[in-house]
Amino acid sequence: MRTTEHAVIIAGGGPAGMMLAAELALARVDVAVVERRPDHVLVGSRAGGLHARSIELLDQRGVVDRFLAVGQVAQAAMLATTVLDMSDFPTRHPYSLGIWQNEIERIMSAWVAELPVQVYYGSEVTGLTQDDAGVDVELSGGGTLRAQYLVGCDGGRSVVRKAAGIAFPGWEATMSNLIAEVQTTEPPELGVRHDATGVHGLGRLEYEIVDGEVVYKDEGPVRVMLTEQQIGSGEATLDDLKDGLKRVYGTDFGIHSPTWISRFTDATRQAASYRAGRVLLAGDAAHVHYPAGGQGLSLGVGDAVNLGWKLAQVVRGTAPDSLLDTYHDERHPVGARALQHTMAQAALQKRDDRMRSLVDLVSELARMDEPRRRVAGIVSGLDIHYDLGEGHPLLGRRMPDLDLVTADGGAVRVFELLHGARPVVLNLGEPGRLDVAPWSDRVQLVDATYAGEWELPVLGVVAAPAAVVIRPDGHVAWVEDGDGGGAGLPEALTTWFGPPTPV
Incomplete structure (x- = not known):
């Protein structure tokens, strides 16, 4: 069978993969996405939210209104118990956008469908072999694709990263959480609880932000998140979720009919290199962390926008291959700082007597203007500064939308x-x-x-x-x-x- 060739192949059609595909297509590069799902319908809400810099990136491409029409604008960034109000930041988007990942992917896939991007649905990358001229990409089912470059956007268990021999050092899990979408027979206790174990919460999928407060709809699926007493392993079950609810709330609220149930931990890892020859990594394939602060999805979108134009120029022959080294140089420090921040956020979620003292102190500091601006700049991605040398403060920073x-x-x-x-x-x-x-x-x-x-x-x-x-x-x-x-x-x-x- 003749091998199909593309300039760039992206493994994984999540938000990072689709954003990268759009960037390459806009630059007139032949790009294909290999996506294991049969379509871009994501079952369940999964992650939720975009931070301010990601909203700006979508604004830079002229598609931000598609997301704003669906999402909920809110001041959602927090440190300990303090909301980091960034409404005074000099940007057209001084807020977070509450929008579930399935909606983000639906909008992105519709945008990508308008561009010259080929998507191989129902297939996965299972291996690779690279040489001086390109990469042979092995697919589930026995097919093969050939590309000048391969980008792994295939998640924290990335096959691409492992096949490329890129190390994934970091920190092992210290806690685990259950998360699910379910139906209930009893009215759930909506809101967030903290205890010595960690954070727990129940909320409706359908909600509005009114005067800065979350107002849930009266009906519909319930989103559950629980911190487990001990680090769990294996597939999460409905019984695991029921046991956890009874421990925290004294009842399981009659949960049933789960749309999905999952388990995640605070294991934190970052690829030692974002590049190995003609193989590159972006999104969760390059970094995994606890979801506190909601930076994961946005971090992957930022990776894609940094990499896309560089890879396009190298493929088109207008810039040397060495330009791709700047991708690691610029994005690895950004990822490392995000991981550091999420580890701190995870620690602050535990509220035993000793930790509560630290939470109270950090919360008080976060209410002060200078700490608020600094931390909100990190969480929002608006203070990202690539080291492009000495000079004017603008050098290496995002350009204001004047x-x-x-x-x-x-x-x-x-x-x-x-x-x-x-x-x-x-x-x-x-x-x-x-x-x-x-x-x-x-x-x-x-x-x-x-x-x-x-x-x-x-x-x-x-x-x-x-x-x-x-x-x-x-x-x-x-x-x-x-x-x-x-x-x-x-x-x-x-x-x-x-x-x-x-x-």
């Missing part, structure tokens, strides 16, 4: 300029003074003005630049202070988008 006036008098938002996932040279000085002609096949030049202050989350107001280079992921790769005549611009464009094309 309201610009272009040289011809038109109005445009910065994020609108990124809808096509192309880099932007934004000139805020004299129109026509910057020359990007040798990169015009890859980079768009925009002459514009901006009248307001430049403000970044956590950092505050920064000096207004004369020009910036905005990467497709929305991060700033070059800043010109004052009218420097574009000094350093050719070097920055070559570094990130490849050598110039003769004009």
